[in-house]
Amino acid sequence: MAKYRTIRDLDWSLLIIILVICAVGILQIYSATRGTAWEQAWWRQGLWVLAGLMLLWVMVSIDYHTLVGHAFVYYGLAVGALVLVLLVGRTVSGGKRWLGFGPIYVQVSEFVKIVILLVVARFLAELKTERLAVRDLLKLVGLIGLPMALVMRQPDLGTALSYLPILAVGILVAGLRWKYVAVIVLAAAVVMPLSWLVLQDYQKARLASFLDPARDPRGSGYQTIQSKIAVGSGGMWGKGVARGSQTQLRFLPVPHTDFIFSAFAEEHGFAGVVVILGLYFVLLMQIVQNAQMAPDRAGVYISMGVCALLLFHVLVNIGMVVGRMPVTGIPLPLMSYGGSNILSMFLMLGLVNNVRLRRFVS
């Protein structure tokens, strides 16, 4: 059924918040990369944002039910793409994550996130039972587990783990008997120590540094320590735009990607931190509201999935900046420099808007 979409129906507050955060991100990238090889990054980021906006518009135009309907098709494509990455992917700093199409490099695992969203939504929305049966749970875990395993092989533990929140929130919303929750927790408790064996050396080092950064201040603890120093020295009001010494003197590692929030905190202080965190919070709550207004279960799962994903990224990245999370390669959505990251985020937000637009359908 064709639905007349008005501009008014778009979630404007959401869009404005997103654009504000993007703008802050661009400013920070500019400040952090002045005088370095990455000098051009800031306006490139601007281009990505514009491209993202266009993708958002495209995404909004397609009825999400179509997408959900083809979820398993996309799933097959995604898995295929991941396999392809492992075989012919471009290696960048020790990891095969990128597929090259001419001058453009695509980080496949980022886009797989969207597919996972769709698959989870499809699977759970079709459930007959009130709560997740064990069989269905296992099937779902298997569905998500496969791409996760493929991504972990790249190796990219951070991105692989980011698929989990989608799964987790899906299970939360679908409902699970407490018995099973307890079993899962126990299983996790058993698996975690075992997973230590599977972890690569640098990952082990990162975990160890997380627990005690002072242990190896020149090596793996370095980033956390430098980040905290940058953040702390910003104090209440920050050192001012482009005046953060830790950033400007290059003590802060990758200040335009993973540690962009450290650079921001150094230059804008606690006040700035509270404002941006506030914006992210409002963003999340806005998406939750969309979930509550969704016309059907699929919409709920999609919106909540995006929400969980966002929350996970924010928690892990910003937590890492202030030493409350281990160092991972997880970017900060909308702020960290990176085309794939921006595009996939806008695609997801497009999905959310998509759901919202259809909310009057009965």
Place this chain on the structure above:
Amino acid sequence: MSLSSSPETGDYRVSGPPVLRDDTKFASGKIAIFQYFTVVVFLYLIAGFWLVQVRDPEYYSEQAERNRIKALPVLAARGKILDRDGRVIVDNHASFTLILSRENLKDTHLRPIAAGLNLDYDRLRTRLARFSSRARYEPILIKDELTPGELSFVEAHRDPDTFPEMELIPSQRRLYPQNDLAAHLIGYVGEISEGELNSPEFARYEQGDVIGKAGLERQYNDILMGVDGQRRVVVDNRGREREVIGLKPAVSGKNLQLTLDLDLQVVAELAMENRKGAVVALDPRNGEILAMVSTPAYDPNKFAGRIRSDDWRLLVNNPDVPLLNRATQAQLAPGSAFKPIVALAALETGAIDDSFQVRCGGGASFYGRYFKCHLKGGHGTVDLHKGLTQSCDVFFYNVGNRTGIDAIARYAEEAGFGRKTGIDLPHEAEGVVPSSEWKMRNFRQKWYAGETISVAIGQGALTATPLQLAYAIGGLATGGVWYRPHLVRDPNRREPPRIAKINPANAAKVVAGMYGAVNEGGTGVRARLPGISVCGKTGTAQLVSNELLRASKLGQSLKDNAWFVGFAPCESPEIVVATLYESGEHGALAAPVVRDVIKAYCDKKARTARTQMLAEVRQAAPQLGPTAPQAVPAP
């Protein structure tokens, strides 16, 4: 596309549009749970930032500063040591010191760095461990006096990509005179050790400080040692300097001007070449030390850096004990050189008077023992004057016997024996003045009169240092006025001398006897100088008294020590010189050393007077003489 909803019959269909449930309120409770969870997460994050930015920003700001600011020491130059005429004895010379900055230090670099600098790897590690308690931004000195090869190693490798922790800073290294001149006097410097750091004396110093370890370097370390400055620079993460933000200049140490006269010192050192012993020359009018020699000596330049353990072991194991400053630390029996004191004690207490005489036949018996005189046939009839001139043992046995040990001890102590003179050198020895009280205190036994006999000729339990001998006789020669011996001139500090009540007539008699020893055919003729009235006293101290033992092989190596103490001019002495010549066998053989020093003193004095007079003459009449005219005062 339409949506069909059939909650009861919702079947899975692989093809066709999916059947999706549309009851959306099912999840409101769980969504609410998620919302609360989100709030908790954000609070967790905000708390993290609050802790770091609001509660502890100073700590992190400081860390940020530490990151970007590197502090390099500017080493202070140590003060020079000069002689009384301003001539440089100890100097510094410019060199480079290598330091490691711990900020950039990587464990894996240590081995190649040690190899490139010819350092022992394990020692380097130990050294780094010793410094771990210091603040992280303070660098560690690991080597100075780099060879050209090592310098080029450093220059080639200290870029940020290789070994950025290496830094070269200009420094000053101690340069001591060649030929071991005044080695014991000067001492040497070295890095402060663990033990020293723990003692209260060195509480002000820190790990890595270079301090004086012996001699004047140690005694006056506070004056000589400057205060290091600091250069603060902003660096980026590669350690490259971006700008200098602070410069605290180093405060150089102050120079030390000694009372030492290099001319006399050189003469004394030459006179003692190939001998073991000591020479002390001082001015009894004010206590200034004019020369001090102790041989064998050592080369302090070996200590100037870090002494190699082989060199150290050689010094420490050398049976001739070169590290001992014999002038202030050798405690030996002075022999007959002690007789003037005994004479004084006897005269002052009235044990003898002008008419006292003794018959010397080559020996005498006291308390069941036979004591020999050094002259086999004896001296015949001996009075005080002859007793001093000829150094007759039998005479002094009698004198000592009559005076008693306690009176002798009293005057000996009055003269300065048995305790430190207070010279400004570390570790001065006190010597021993035996007395009945001393024996009771140390051995819980009564003093036997027979023991006084040996003491009367400067043997027995009596020991003294060459410095004490010079000091004692100097005061005696000036009629009972003793100034504390010192090596550093300080016009401000005028210490009053110690004055003893001595009958000047008695002192004069003793001095007359010492005049006779040198000028009237006495034992000290070898100290005689034409045109200068020199007084003195020989001393021959036995190490072994047993005749048989002396004849044996062991006895050969334990030959008598030769002492001589002399002063000039006799009426109002300006210089006192005491010499110890170990294994010299006869005091007479020590006399020429004293003569040479006194001669050098007098020659210099005459020379200075001549130069002065010439300068005055030229000032008054510039046309006299071929030299350039001096500034002429307006007529």
